[in-house]
Amino acid sequence: MNTIVIAPYSNSSIRDWPAAHFTTLIGLLLDGWNDPDGLIRVTGTAGQRLRTNAIVRPYPSGRVQNDCGRLEWVDLVQELRNAVCVIGNNSGIAHLAGSFGVPTVCIFGGSHQRREWRPLGFQVTVLSREIGCSPCHLDHGARCPNGLACLWDISPEEVAHAVLKAIAGSTHTIGAAAPDPA
Amino acid sequence: MKPNSTDPVAKPTGASLPGLPLPLPLQPFVGEYRVFTVPPEAPFCDDVAFGSHCVIHAANILQDAGDSRGLLRAWFALLPVGGRLLIEVPHTFLCERELALPSRTHPGRRRLYSPAMLLDELEEALVPNTYRLRMLCDHDDDYDYASSDKRSGQQSILAVIERIERPEWELDTGELSRGVPANVSSESGRFEPVSFEPPRTRHEHVALAPRHRVIILKLDHLGDFIMGLPALEKARTVFADAEITLVVGNWNVAMARDLGLFDHVIAFDAFPRNSSEEKVDLAARIANFETTFPGIYDLAIDLRTDPDTRVFLNHLRAGLRAGIGTRAQFPFLDIFLPIDLSRMFEGAAEKKLEVHDHIALAPCRKTHHRLSYDARKPVPAGQCLVYGPYAQLTPGDYVFIPDIEIDDDGDRVLCLDIACDEISGLRLLATQDQKPQFPFCVEHPGARFEFRIHAMTDRRTPSFSYFGGRLLRRGASSVLHQSEYLALLIDLISMRVDQFGVLTEMGGSS
Numbered sequence: 246m247n248t249i250v251i252a253p254y255s256n257s258s259i260r261d262w263p264a265a266h267f268t269t270l271i272g273l274l275l276d277g278w279n280d281p282d283g284l285i286r287v288t289g290t291a292g293q294r295l296r297t298n299a300i301v302r303p304y305p306s307g308r309v310q311n312d313c314g315r316l317e318w319v320d321l322v323q324e325l326r327n328a329v330c331v332i333g334n335n336s337g338i339a340h341l342a343g344s345f346g347v348p349t350v351c352i353f354g355g356s357h358q359r360r361e362w363r364p365l366g367f368q369v370t371v372l373s374r375e376i377g378c379s380p381c382h383l384d385h386g387a388r389c390p391n392g393l394a395c396l397w398d399i400s401p402e403e404v405a406h407a408v409l410k411a412i413a414g415s416t417h418t419i420g421a422a423a424p425d426p427a
Numbered sequence: 428m429k430p431n432s433t434d435p436v437a438k439p440t441g442a443s444l445p446g447l448p449l450p451l452p453l454q455p456f457v458g459e460y461r462v463f464t465v466p467p468e469a470p471f472c473d474d475v476a477f478g479s480h481c482v483i484h485a486a487n488i489l490q491d492a493g494d495s496r497g498l499l500r501a502w503f504a505l506l507p508v509g510g511r512l513l514i515e516v517p518h519t520f521l522c523e524r525e526l527a528l529p530s531r532t533h534p535g536r537r538r539l540y541s542p543a544m545l546l547d548e549l550e551e552a553l554v555p556n557t558y559r560l561r562m563l564c565d566h567d568d569d570y571d572y573a574s575s576d577k578r579s580g581q582q583s584i585l586a587v588i589e590r591i592e593r594p595e596w597e598l599d600t601g602e603l604s605r606g607v608p609a610n611v612s613s614e615s616g617r618f619e620p621v622s623f624e625p626p627r628t629r630h631e632h633v634a635l636a637p638r639h640r641v642i643i644l645k646l647d648h649l650g651d652f653i654m655g656l657p658a659l660e661k662a663r664t665v666f667a668d669a670e671i672t673l674v675v676g677n678w679n680v681a682m683a684r685d686l687g688l689f690d691h692v693i694a695f696d697a698f699p700r701n702s703s704e705e706k707v708d709l710a711a712r713i714a715n716f717e718t719t720f721p722g723i724y725d726l727a728i729d730l731r732t733d734p735d736t737r738v739f740l741n742h743l744r745a746g747l748r749a750g751i752g753t754r755a756q757f758p759f760l761d762i763f764l765p766i767d768l769s770r771m772f773e774g775a776a777e778k779k780l781e782v783h784d785h786i787a788l789a790p791c792r793k794t795h796h797r798l799s800y801d802a803r804k805p806v807p808a809g810q811c812l813v814y815g816p817y818a819q820l821t822p823g824d825y826v827f828i829p830d831i832e833i834d835d836d837g838d839r840v841l842c843l844d845i846a847c848d849e850i851s852g853l854r855l856l857a858t859q860d861q862k863p864q865f866p867f868c869v870e871h872p873g874a875r876f877e878f879r880i881h882a883m884t885d886r887r888t889p890s891f892s893y894f895g896g897r898l899l900r901r902g903a904s905s906v907l908h909q910s911e912y913l914a915l916l917i918d919l920i921s922m923r924v925d926q927f928g929v930l931t932e933m934g935g936s937s
Contacts, residue, residue, distance in 0.1 A: 298551045306496035311551055359631075365927050370632045375625075394626075403628050 247283045249274060249408070250328040253300060254289045255336035258386030262334055262352045263393070266401045267300045270332070271309055273405035278412070283329070288321060288338070289313035330412050332404070335362060343369040348411040352404060355379030355395030368417055370407045374398050449484060450566055453513045456587045457482050462513075463505070471501045478507040486515040487583075489548070491537055499552035503590065511561070512588040516540045518565060521582035542584050549588065555598055562587040633928030636747050642672045642724045643689075645679070646697040646736045651909070652679045655730055656686075658913035662728070663688040665921040674720070676700060695719055697736055709738075717742050728920065732766075732912050747929060749920045751912060762923050764916045776900040780827075780878070782893065784816030802834070802890040806882040813880040813893055820847075820869045820876050824901040827865040829878060831857055834890035841891055842881040847874045 253267045271285055285304075287297050291314025301311045316324065325331055325341055330348045333339035335357060342349040343366030353359045353373040358380045363371045373379075374395045386393055449462065463480040465472060470488050483502050489495045502512050517523065519539035523530050530536040538544070542563055549560070563586045570580030643662060645655055652675065663671065670690045675683045677694040684692045695716060698707045716739055727745035729737050734756060740748040741759045749762035757763065787793045790804035791812050798813050806812065833839050844854035845865045855863040865878075878896060882888045907915070923929050 295550065295555075299554075302496070302500075302552060302554065304496070305494035306548075306551075307493045359629075360930065363930070365633070367633055367635065367928050370630065370933075371930070373629045373631070375627050375629055377626075398626065399628050403630070407630060 247280050247329045248324065248327065249278070249283065249285045249412075250324055250331045250338075250342070251285060251287045252289065252331065252333040252336060252338035253287065253297070254293050255334045257356075257384055259356045259383050259389065259393070260335045260354045260396075261386070262354070262396050262399065262404075264296060264300050266397070266399075266404075268303065269401035270404050270408075271300070271304055273401055274408060275304060275308060277405060277409050280329075283308070285309045286312045286324060288316060288324070329415065330408050332408060335359075339369075340364040342366075346417050348415045348417055350404060350407045350411055352396070352399055354393070356381050356383050368411065368415065370411050372399050372404060372407055449513070450515065450581065450583070450585055451568065452562065452564060452566060452585055453484070453515075453587065456511050456513060456561065465502060470498055472505060475505055477504045478510075480505050481507065481510045482513065483510070484513045484515070487517065489514070489516050489538070489545075490540060491535060493537065495538065495548055496552040499549060503553055503558065503588070506590040508590050508592050510590050512590075514545070514586040514588070515566075515583050516545055518567070518582050518584045521565075521567060521570060540584055545584055545586055549586065553588070554593070556591070557593045558588050558590055560586065561589050630933045631930050632933060634931050636924045636929050637725045638666055638669050638747075638924050640672075640722070640724045641666050641669045641726045641728070642674065642720070642722075642743065642745070644674045644727070644729045644736060644739055645683075645731065646674065646676055646695065646729075646739070647731050647733070648676070648700070649678060649682075651731065652682065654909040655913050657910050658730055658917045659686065659688060661914055661917045662730075665917060665925075666726075669725075672724075693719070697739065713738065713742055726920070726924065728916070730913050730916065732909055747924070749916065749923075751916055761929060762920050764912070764919050766912065778818075778898045778900075780816050780818060780896045780898055782895045784818075785813055785878070785893070785895070786815045787813050796894060798893040800888070800891050802888060806888060808882060808884040810882045811879050812882055812888075814877055817875045817877055818898070819873050820900075821872055822869050822874075824868050825866070825876075826899045826901075827867070827876070827878060827896055828899070829857075829863065829865075829896035830894040831862070831880075832892045832894075833857065833859045835859070838883070838886045839889050840883065840886065841889060842883055844879050844881070846877045846879065849875070849877070 251267060251271070253261065253264065255261055267287075274285060285308060287301055287310065289297055294311060294313040297311045297313045301309045322341070325338070325347060326345050328342070328347055330350065331338065331342035332350045332352070333342065335351065335353045339349055339351040343351070343364035346366060346368050348368045349364060349366060350370045350372065351364050353363060353371050355374055355376050355378065359371055359373050363369070376395045376398070378391055379395055381389070383389055449457065460481040462482045462484050463475075465483060465485040465488060467488055470485075470492060483505055485498075485502055489498060492498050506512060517540065519525055519541060523532055523536065523539055525531065525539060528536060528539060530539065542565065546560070546563060564584070566581045566583045566585045568581040570582055641662075643659070645652060645659065659673070671688075672691040672693060673683055673689040674693050674695050676696050678700045680692055680694045683689065697712055720743055722744070724743060724745040726747045726749065727740050727743045729740050729750035732751050734752055737750050737752060737757050737760075740750060747761040748759055750757065750760055751764045751766055752760065753765045754760065754763055782793070782796055782798055785798060787798045788811065790806065791798055791800045800812055827845060829843065831841065833841055839859045841857045842854065843857050843863055845852045845867060847867065847869060848871075852867050853865050855865065857863045869876075876898070880891070880893060
């Protein structure tokens with residue numbers, strides 16, 4: 246079964262795309278993904294499970310799973326390797342997936358400079374917002390005077406488009422090591 | 428909260444099955460209402476109106492459903508506020524007696540339930556604070572734990588959910604409320620950011636860059652060329668298969684050809700061999716440059732640290748342009764080693780420590796530009812007369828030179844010292860003829876510097892005037908060798924082109 250892995254959480258709210266956007270994104274992916282049996286797995290820690298319930302709630306449990314707290318690290322790594330696409334913020338999961346050569350869509354907030362901190366990899370797509378207050382180098386979303394516009398204004402439609410494009414253009418062999426670009 | 432007795436739910440509008448026997452623990456939750464039993468053959472109850480049933484009984488359905496979350500939400504939607512959903516699922520510890528799927532005893536089973544797992548699904552399916560859990564229990568009446576016969580007695584989990592009115596307040600999910608920040612237009616509700624260009628979403632990915640045709644500009648002088656040799660050799664190694672054109676000042680052509688590293692060596696004088704020979708007409712040089720190099724290159728490199736030749740890159744038809752400098756200085760660079768050359772040299776600094784930042788104890792007098800002491804006024808031996816200004820310093824080597832005039836009315840010797848973070852440092856005696864200097868070293872950022880003038884202990888303290896002092900910081904440089912800068916640039920280009928790829932915008936939407 247093909248899976249899309251979504252990692253909605255970084256270690257700072259200044260880098261987290263809004264949960265409501267993830268919810269909308271999942272709906273768009275279920276509609277647009279050319280795999281009626283494909284599974285979307287939302288990952289995180291056990292402590293993030295309740296928050297993730299709100300993300301997965303509108304969708305069938307057979308298509309969208311809340312895996313927060315349910316995967317051991319080794320299992321998560323394997324899920325990333327096996328995914329047809331991984332969606333994350335400016336966070337470790339996106340870096341890991343990018344390093345595996347898995348198609349990865351990184352929703353990159355404006356707090357940091359993407360040229361400096363983006364995940365590396367030839368299958369990585371970085372979505373970021375051209376916005377005047379970036380980079381702010383703030384460390385917590387609550388301190389943002391602009392309502393996290395750098396993240397809110399990246400629309401679920403834009404991300405869905407990038408994800409479907411990444412899947413369609415993938416050269417990644419599921420479960421394989423990172424390709425040698427040379 | 429009791430259902431409204433006038434609610435039409437008393438008369439179900441959808442299909443209703445004859446009620447299954449209701450487990451005893453569930454019966455107190457039925458009250459006076461008719462129980463709507465979820466039909467296993469149409470569990471989503473699509474033809475049943477929302478809010479139409481006060482009591483819904485879903486027995487032994489979830490464990491085999493493909494979309495348990497959808498079922499729970501569908502059943503919950505049939506309840507009015509105050510209505511109850513009675514759920515019954517097999518207890519995996521009693522019924523299947525298994526810990527994991529696939530089930531040996533029930534092929535086709537989609538999930539096994541413990542009470543915790545059922546609760547987990549309920550929390551996942553239902554919006555917080557739209558319901559309360561009124562009961563969750565193991566139902567094992569008459570279950571014979573001694574028997575290996577699984578069919579004996581009750582072996583299920585029972586849960587009762589009551590729909591409640593959702594409160595107006597929101598749960599704190601830890602996320603920001605979008606709110607209306609200060610710079611949001613109240614009319615449009617849209618964020619109005621300060622922006623250097625229209626806000627839009629960038630859609631970027633990395634790509635391998637072709638580097639079949641490479642052009643390297645090494646337009647500087649002989650010494651620069653020599654120092655650039657390691658980088659030139661590295662470039663040949665990195666781009667082993669590429670056709671490389673090297674552009675040098677005519678004074679370096681012979682040596683460049685002798686290297687034998689490059690496919691083409693072309694002379695171009697961006698500036699005179701001796702910069703004092705003539706004034707450079709940059710516009711004319713650029714026009715000449717464009718004429719000389721009309722070709723198309725995959726990669727163009729300016730191998731010079733000084734920024735003055737970077738502009739030529741912008742007049743080449745190249746897929747990628749690489750050089751030393753910041754993106755702010757050279758927006759046309761695709762690969763840049765971000766060294767702000769204006770900051771490479773941390774120059775010597777001088778700071779005036781003003782009198783008004785010092786403290787003077789009586790009998791000293793203080794005006795806006797001078798602190799003075801009159802020797803006719805006695806002071807206790809060794810007393811500190813002047814101190815300050817507690818200037819915060821960055822690490823480095825310093826010299827403090829106080830500006831002091833000592834009168835002729837005493838022994839003409841004055842005791843001075845300095846301290847950093849109140850730790851006394853050098854102590855010196857100043858005389859009319861010898862102006863003291865206090866060299867010292869600051870090791871920790873923010874160290875507080877203090878200069879002090881003391882009354883003498885073994886002789887009379889002379890009259891003096893203090894006008895502040897000069898604090899000099901020794902210049903320091905944080906530089907690499909020119910050869911290293913250039914070699915690092917080639918390494919960076921190699922990493923970008925061959926290993927990490929070049930971040931490329933694929934277009935976006937505003």
